[in-house]
Amino acid sequence: MFIIDAHLDLSMNALEWNRDLKQPVTAxxxxxxxxxxxxxxxxxMVSLPELRNGKIGxxxxxxxxxxxxxxxxxxxxxxxxxxxxxxxxxxxxYHAMEDAGEMIQITNGAxxxxxxxxxxxxxxxxxxxxxxxxxxLEGADSLVNLSYLEKSYGYGLRALGxxxxxxxRYCPGTGMEGPLTKAGxxxxxxxxxxxxxxxxxxxxxxxxxxxMDIFKGHVWASHHNCRALVPYQRQLTDEQIKLLAERxxxxxxxxxxxxxxxGWVRGKCxxxxxxxxxxxxxxxxxxxxxxxxxxNHIAIGSDLDGMFGQEQSxxxxxxxADLQLLKPLLEKRGYSPQDIENIFxxxxxxxxxxxxxx
Numbered sequence: 487m488f489i490i491d492a493h494l495d496l497s498m499n500a501l502e503w504n505r506d507l508k509q510p511v512t513a514x515x516x517x518x519x520x521x522x523x524x525x526x527x528x529x530x531m532v533s534l535p536e537l538r539n540g541k542i543g544x545x546x547x548x549x550x551x552x553x554x555x556x557x558x559x560x561x562x563x564x565x566x567x568x569x570x571x572x573x574x575x576x577x578x579x580y581h582a583m584e585d586a587g588e589m590i591q592i593t594n595g596a597x598x599x600x601x602x603x604x605x606x607x608x609x610x611x612x613x614x615x616x617x618x619x620x621x622x623l624e625g626a627d628s629l630v631n632l633s634y635l636e637k638s639y640g641y642g643l644r645a646l647g648x649x650x651x652x653x654x655r656y657c658p659g660t661g662m663e664g665p666l667t668k669a670g671x672x673x674x675x676x677x678x679x680x681x682x683x684x685x686x687x688x689x690x691x692x693x694x695x696x697x698m699d700i701f702k703g704h705v706w707a708s709h710h711n712c713r714a715l716v717p718y719q720r721q722l723t724d725e726q727i728k729l730l731a732e733r734x735x736x737x738x739x740x741x742x743x744x745x746x747x748x749g750w751v752r753g754k755c756x757x758x759x760x761x762x763x764x765x766x767x768x769x770x771x772x773x774x775x776x777x778x779x780x781x782n783h784i785a786i787g788s789d790l791d792g793m794f795g796q797e798q799s800x801x802x803x804x805x806x807a808d809l810q811l812l813k814p815l816l817e818k819r820g821y822s823p824q825d826i827e828n829i830f831x832x833x834x835x836x837x838x839x840x841x842x843x844x
Contacts, residue, residue: 494790495791510535534617541612546708552652580621591619595839626648627650645682646677647684665690666697671696683706731783762800764812764815
């Protein structure tokens with residue numbers, strides 16, 4: 487079944503992890519054997535061939551570059567201008583993949599319709615179809631000033647999450663407290679005027695409440711799970727889930743182990759020992775369905791290349807292509823064929839069709 491994945495850090499993997507994502511995952515893992523600079527070396531889950539193998543024909547693909555102040559312990563860039571340049575390198579990689587026939591950028595409703603029709607055409611082999619991508623910016627630090635948002639929209643940026651981890655120029659993020667900065671308020675309002683999609687992922691609780699009040703346009707949570715099941719600020723509260731449903735938002739279930747089960751310790755816990763499986767994601771789906779009364783607000787935002795690999799993913803998956811294994815798990819829980827289509831692609835499609843109606 488056709489799948490839309492609303493959160494993959496493809497260009498970051500290509501440039502900062504130095505991975506040739508045109509290659510099969512097995513080839514990337516083999517090339518990284520013996521490397522120890524990152525915890526997921528030789529354990530990657532994502533490549534373009536694996537997306538095709540899993541019928542994941544459309545993704546929301548990010549650019550990401552954090553600005554860090556002098557006393558920050560986070561990795562990042564020492565000025566907004568450097569962060570901007572990093573995102574532009576990432577954008578250049580996407581363009582190179584387009585030139586190679588590997589990917590195609592989707593920026594409006596007409597392009598979306600044509601691309602989905604291509605992937606639904608069974609006369610064309612999946613391995614020859616380009617992976618569509620909708621460009622998103624994760625964390626707004628790289629926008630030197632508000633004029634850079636307009637520049638970004640001009641080259642096809644269609645979604646933006648103002649925050650990431652830690653302090654931010656526009657908004658504090660995961661692990662922090664506090665509201666949008668003044669620049670963040672201006673950013674959100676300008677996004678509204680450009681009809682951009684606002685991603686609430688990584689926002690503080692205070693900033694979440696602010697954007698839901700200030701921003702009148704289309705909101706999604708690209709990669710989020712439930713705080714009721716995993717009690718941490720990175721997750722959505724029940725009240726936040728209800729507010730998102732009232733705004734016709736969609737929440738992409740994420741597969742990073744620490745967001746699937748409480749008590750996970752990065753670098754110490756093991757997916758097999760902790761019984762981290764795809765079933766845990768279905769638990770989060772169930773919780774959202776119980777709150778909202780339907781399956782219209784849940785989908786996939788896997789984040790399976792977000793600075794982790796097999797060491798922090800469900801152990802019943804080998805690569806991202808195994809997202810197809812969700813189908814029998816959902817059937818076993820009583821989800822109907824319509825529910826499963828909603829989760830795999832229809833909820834994201836309806837959201838985008840409504841956002842891009844003009």
